[in-house]
Every structure is written in structure tokens, then in C-alpha cells.
Amino acid sequence: MTPPTRAHSDFSTRCNRPQVFALLQYLVFLGAIIQLVGVLSYIRGTLRGETKPNRVTWLLWGVIPIIATGAAWIDGVRWAALPVFMAGLGPLLIFAFSFVNQNAYWKLGRLDYVCGLFSVGAIILWAVTKAPAAAIILSIIADALAAAPTLVKAWHQPETEKIGPYLAGFISQLTAIAAFKLFTLSEIAFPIYLLIINATLFLIIKRNTLFKLSR
Numbered sequence: 001m002t003p004p005t006r007a008h009s010d011f012s013t014r015c016n017r018p019q020v021f022a023l024l025q026y027l028v029f030l031g032a033i034i035q036l037v038g039v040l041s042y043i044r045g046t047l048r049g050e051t052k053p054n055r056v057t058w059l060l061w062g063v064i065p066i067i068a069t070g071a072a073w074i075d076g077v078r079w080a081a082l083p084v085f086m087a088g089l090g091p092l093l094i095f096a097f098s099f100v101n102q103n104a105y106w107k108l109g110r111l112d113y114v115c116g117l118f119s120v121g122a123i124i125l126w127a128v129t130k131a132p133a134a135a136i137i138l139s140i141i142a143d144a145l146a147a148a149p150t151l152v153k154a155w156h157q158p159e160t161e162k163i164g165p166y167l168a169g170f171i172s173q174l175t176a177i178a179a180f181k182l183f184t185l186s187e188i189a190f191p192i193y194l195l196i197i198n199a200t201l202f203l204i205i206k207r208n209t210l211f212k213l214s215r
Helices: 006-024 027-047 055-074 079-100 110-129 132-156 164-178 185-205 207-214
Strands: none
Touching: 027 079, 027 164, 055 079, 055 110, 055 132, 055 185, 079 164, 079 185, 110 132, 132 185, 164 185, 185 207
């Protein structure tokens, strides 16, 4: 039998690369499971009264990524949209279970009204201009504003937050990168934003522990 030539080996390698990249996109399912586990850890803390979720924030965090998922899907994004969808489903579950927790509260401030306006504006702009990317940009702004109260609370009262959903959310969005195909704003903007906000919340909550370990 004639041994394979170098040219044949190079050809086989080139043929296998697309298959490998095609398989990488399915990592989003692993990310979705990890995200769900993180959410369940927060829900457990909520049921035990160990956390004090602001229902307004979690509701907004649930609705906004769903809007972004819809806009991305319309713009041709497929598997990379799954982690963003899970980023919305998780907070909606936490919002639902928060009604069992007596420590949970409604706190509707000016910032929440602004976030709501941006969310509605994203839907209207999407419907009028038929431009999903514009809706995603507004959704990112709305989500960042919705995160502000939790960022402040996590800084001053880190013990009232669980790192589970933020760490899981960070890992989940990493899997979205493996599923990038189009590299359009609609595909990459919201996952990258979620990477940043989840990493920020994790570092704020665990900053004292991390500081002690670094000493």
C-alpha cells in the first residue's frame, strides 16, 4: 500500500478543519446547561432568603435579552443567540421565584423608567426601521442601565449577592464566541457585552476574597 503523501495529509487536515469549527458551535448547549445551573444556585439562595433580589432589575434583565435574541435571530444569527436567550430566561426564572422570598423587593426608580423606555424604544425602532442592529444597541444600553443598581448594591453589600449566575453567565457567553459565524454587530455585540457585565459583577462580589488571595 502506498503511504499517504504530504499533500494528501495537508488536504485531509484542511477538510477536517471546517468540521471541527462546525462542532464547536454546539458548545452553546454546554453553556446553556452551565447557565441554568448558575441560575438554580441563585434561586436556591432566593428560596432560603439568603439573597435580596430587586424584582425590577431581574425583570428587566429577563426581558431585554429576549428582545436582543429576537433581533439577532431576524438578522440571521442562529446558535450564537442561544446564550443570549438563556441570559434572559434565567433572570425571568429568578424573578418568578422571588415572590417566595420575603426579602425580595420592588424598587422602581428613575433609572428603571429609563430602562423601560429604552426597551420599548428598541422594539419600536426595530419595527419601524427593520434594523435589528439598532434594536440590539438600544437593548445593550437598557441592560447596562438596569445593571447599575445591582452593581452599586454588590459593591456595598456583596453578601446579598450570589456569584453563581454571573460566573455561569460569563462561561455561557464564552461558548457563544465559539458559535460566531457572521461576525456582524447583531451576532457579537450582546454576547461581548454580557461577558463584560458578568465578569464585572463577579469581580465586585468576590473582590475581598480575591484581594486576600493576592496578598
